[in-house]
Amino acid sequence: MNELDLKTVGVRGINSQLHGLAQDTNEKHWVIRNPMGQHNIACGVSAPLQIEIHGHVGFYCGGMNKDAELTVHGHAGVGTAENMMSGVVWVKGNSSESAGATGNGGLLVIDGDASSRCGISMKGIDIVVGGSVGHMSAFMGQRGNLVVCGDAGDALGDSIYEARLYVKGKVASLGADCIEKEMRIEHLADLERLLKAAKRREKPSEFRRYGSARKLYNFSVDHADAY
């Protein structure tokens, strides 16, 4: 196990150390101390490392992550795991706005609450939130799954494309072109896999599914005369 103290080496010191590791490195386990709410900690890591951060982090932690498994033992700021490609980012506390924004792949778990715009423009990432999400979550979500074990704020899934949304609690309101959809066997199986991966105890049958009515982004041949 290797330790990095942000107070000593700074954010650049931490990131350059992690970026310098090869895919097949033997130094796989890293512990980061004293994050002090600083931004961009462990961004752009592209090796299969296990990274543990002890304390609260600032914005964009784990952004662009590829292959690494990153755990934040604390709260996270804005844009956690934004544009993640693969791997796992796990926040033990709460996460601020735009968690998992534009994420392409991988798994983001937030044990606590996420704020507004969670999963905004998600492109294939899986997000599991143990608590609730704020307004405009999954806004323009294109692909991937957002699982919310608590409640969802206003305008859930506004202008959504093909992302799948599962909510156990109340939904304050649905956004434009977002509707409740039938929960089929394949969805229950998918949800079971995601809940298990996030170590959640909720049952898939307790959730409702939401997704795109596909009226906003599809061209309807009935409107051909309008052009």
Added chain:
Amino acid sequence: MCGIVGLYLKNPKLKPKLGKMFKPMIIEMTNRGPDSAGVAVYRNPVNKAQTKFSLAHIDAGYDWKKIDVGLEKALKCDCTIKKIGNHCILVTTGKEASVVAWLKQHHPEVRVVGSGHTIEIFKETGLPANVYDKFDLDEAAGTHIIGHTRMATESAVTTAGSHPFATGADLCLVHNGSLSNHNRLRENLRREGIEFQTENDTEVAAAYMTWKLRSGATLKEALQDGLRDLDGFYTFLVGTADGFAVVRDPIACKHAVMAETDDWVAMATEYRAIAHLPGADTAKIWEPEPTTIYTWGGHA
């Protein structure tokens, strides 16, 4: 951009350390607002018959004695002055409106940046660390303090355009964001008799609050009405005689985070400003909800 920070001490034993505790908080917000900085510190309350003014002049060598002597003579009142940087704290038994009118007539170059019984406002262009040093804020003892680091977007980088903006006795406002209807609102408020020193959008929000409070609204009502009448993006932090209030617009894309321990309550644009406080690691930390008014220390 812009950064806002506030610290309210629940534990009276910490009062002598207020300035020292706050310093790393405001300095941490430097890269959100390197253009200018300002703080409102609540300390040394004066007695009921007195009013405390924060005055500013462009020249740090300005002779404040002529204000002292002139006011005493004209209004037949007692005055004491304390020069701090290019500001001065004036404590007087003169009536607030008469003092303001006299200053405007005889010394229009002197700006009134705040007034009340406990509030002292200091603001200046430059890096937060330099501004903090200039006004000896390290040594500040008191109950609470709010601050602002400005990255100018709506108007010029000037001392007058720096935050906090006074909104009435012991009240001030700092703002992160931008207002889109400030021009129209300024015109409306001018018709109500409110005067403006700058073209700044936050000054309009402050003037709006002043007008509301003058019309008899409570602080909470003024903020509630502001949610309807102020269009734009904002997180506001309002300093009051005995605490502070926080409110965010309905979209809430201007960051804000709050933290509380048994010893203090803190508010900041980003958590990294709060991270410097003792006990921040284990504090209760949360994000203020949009359109919800949070207050500490009563008053509202």
